[in-house]
Amino acid sequence: MADSSTQKLHAILVPYPLQGHVIPSVNLAIKLASKGFTVTFVNTQFVHHQTAKAHPEIGSDIFATVRGSGLDITYTTVSDGLPLGFDRSLNHDQFMASLLHIFSAHVDELIGRIVESGEKIHCLIADTFFVWPSKIANKFGMLYVSYWTEPALVFTLYYHLDLLKKNGHFGKKDRREDAINYIPGVAAVEPKDTMSYLQETDTTSVVHQIIFTAFQDVKNADFVLCNTVQELELDTITALHAKVPFYAIGPIFPPGFTKSRAATSLWPESDCTQWLDKKPPGSVLYVSFGSYAHVTRTELIEIAQGLALSKVSFLWVLRPDIVSSDVVDPLPFGFREEVNDRAMIVPWCCQNAVLAHPATGGFLTHCGWNSILESTWCGVPLLCYPLLTDQFTNRKLVVDDWKMGINLSNTTPISKEQVSDNVNRLMSGQSGGSL
Ligand code: UDP
Numbered sequence: 001m002a003d004s005s006t007q008k009l010h011a012i013l014v015p016y017p018l019q020g021h022v023i024p025s026v027n028l029a030i031k032l033a034s035k036g037f038t039v040t041f042v043n044t045q046f047v048h049h050q051t052a053k054a055h056p057e058i059g060s061d062i063f064a065t066v067r068g069s070g071l072d073i074t075y076t077t078v079s080d081g082l083p084l085g086f087d088r089s090l091n092h093d094q095f096m097a098s099l100l101h102i103f104s105a106h107v108d109e110l111i112g113r114i115v116e117s118g119e120k121i122h123c124l125i126a127d128t129f130f131v132w133p134s135k136i137a138n139k140f141g142m143l144y145v146s147y148w149t150e151p152a153l154v155f156t157l158y159y160h161l162d163l164l165k166k167n168g169h170f171g172k173k174d175r176r177e178d179a180i181n182y183i184p185g186v187a188a189v190e191p192k193d194t195m196s197y198l199q200e201t202d203t204t205s206v207v208h209q210i211i212f213t214a215f216q217d218v219k220n221a222d223f224v225l226c227n228t229v230q231e232l233e234l235d236t237i238t239a240l241h242a243k244v245p246f247y248a249i250g251p252i253f254p255p256g257f258t259k260s261r262a263a264t265s266l267w268p269e270s271d272c273t274q275w276l277d278k279k280p281p282g283s284v285l286y287v288s289f290g291s292y293a294h295v296t297r298t299e300l301i302e303i304a305q306g307l308a309l310s311k312v313s314f315l316w317v318l319r320p321d322i323v324s325s326d327v328v329d330p331l332p333f334g335f336r337e338e339v340n341d342r343a344m345i346v347p348w349c350c351q352n353a354v355l356a357h358p359a360t361g362g363f364l365t366h367c368g369w370n371s372i373l374e375s376t377w378c379g380v381p382l383l384c385y386p387l388l389t390d391q392f393t394n395r396k397l398v399v400d401d402w403k404m405g406i407n408l409s410n411t412t413p414i415s416k417e418q419v420s421d422n423v424n425r426l427m428s429g430q431s432g433g434s435l
Contacts, residue, residue: 008072009122010038011145012114014107016127017044017080017099019291020370023264024149024227025127026062027252030262033071034255040114040121041073042107044080046088047266054348055263062263078106089292089321093206100210104132111140125225128155131213134220146221150369151397152233152248154390155226156183156240157194158215164198171203185239193396196388218244225249227373232402251373258353266291270346272315272354279313282361285427286354286380288317289366293387294324299414301332303364303385306419308335312427313342315360317349355380362426364408367391372398383408383426 011032015025022043029039043051043062051062058064061075080095081102082088088095114121123143126133137144148155157164160183164170169180169191179188191199197211218224227250230237240246254261276284287307289295295303300323307314323330336345351371354360355378363375364383372394375382382405386395398405406426409418 007120008036008038010040010120011123011125012040012042012111012121012142013147014042014124014126014130014133015147016129016149017047017103019264019266020368021127021129021149022047022266023370024250024252025147026262026264027254028125028147028225028227028249029063029073030066030071030254031252033073034069038072039074041075042110043075043077044103045077046080046082046084048077049084050266051263054265054268058263064263066262076110078103078110081106090324096206096210100131104130104136107132108136108139111136111142115140123222128218128224129210129214131210131217134217138220143222144220146218146224148224148226150390151228151394152226152236152240152246153186153189153397154195154369154393155224155246156186156236157189157198157393158211159218159240159244160184161198161212161215170198173201175201183239184242185236187235189393189396193392193400195390195393199392221245223247227252227369229373229376232397251377253352253374253377257377258350258356261350261352265348265350267319267348269348269350272344272346272349273357275344276315276354276357276359279359281358283313283427284357284359285310285312285314285362285364285383285423286317286351286360287314287364288351288371289319289322289385289387290368290371291319293366293368293391295322295387297323297325297327297330300330302414302416303419304331304335305416306423307343308339309416309420310423310427311342312423314339314344314364315349315354316343316345317351318345318347320347362423364423367394367398369394376404381405381426383422385409385414 013029015022029041033039063073063075081098121142123145124133124137125145125147128146128148134144168176179190181188224244224246226248228248229250230248237248355374360380363380365371367384367386382398384395384399384405385408386392399407408422
């Protein structure tokens, strides 16, 4: 049994099992371990399986590539309750339900086993979207630290759901359409800029119930750590801090940003460096809609034709499942040949390496929060095309508040002419604001 007086602080860290949550959680684990913590990192078997397929060299340990640096991280996996072959993104509600009941029971069992072995765990760090952390932390006498991987603005909107309901901005068919201007520390937010879950008329889905419960549970957290930048969201953070022990600790990146990375990608990364090396500084538009969002085939075709019209060089991450239909290649017929001399199209890449490359001069993004933090860090301006969840709110921060990007389109449906015009505006540095 370990001597508790000499034992280092031990945190058990449980990320939400999606790419955009696993990456900042791995980075937090490395940061904590580099500050002297012992960390037990818990992945789902599904996420591990995907990661190991993408990085065969890691075997059973996603931290294998950073082990040499002496970090005290134990890596472990538990089942999320669904078979490995089950399509989690298509059957989202069943996936969520399984995380709620079966995954939580497995985490509970795992912690029980560690505690029984005589090892002290001081805190449970779990994603804010889980509904069960405070109960498990209480049961084992640990601190509960909630990890929020989206901006403070998104946190505070969810946190104040009761206030939104009371003021008629949420959960009614005839919702108010005027700006929300009563959330402490938040100037004003148009309803169209709130998270997609707040804009839906049916608020009885499994996802809604999970969000309501998670934001009740977070009220029991000893701390909330948020992967945002204090200076960028100061008013929101200060107002939140008066209610919850809320701390901005971001941006949390891997040490060296592109170097010393643990294996986190769920898909194999194509090497884009040689292609980028041949391009002039600031000349390439990087295009990616992240790990989770889908676009319609019509949208994709307009975007592709707009990129072709723009004459700009581009590197496009086109996930094979980006369009949720069975077409083998969703791109317009002849598009690949037409842009072949100035485009690289890959299924997945090392995004940090692309953003940090001198050839990259702009980023057409779905406004995932990690993408925004990474791009901002590299000084790459953003062309924003939000698709779901927090991405609408993130767009508002980037374009309206911080002037670090422009919208891809101000109307729907999107047209190839708008895409081409705005790509050229961004890449020629004529987008106004502080770009
Ligand atoms: N990412 C990557 N390679 C890619 C596309 C994305 O490594 O080809 C990483 C990206 O750097 C970011 C994460 O995947 O850290 C995506 O998170 P984000 O919050 O931007 O979007 P989400 O996937 O959650 O919608």
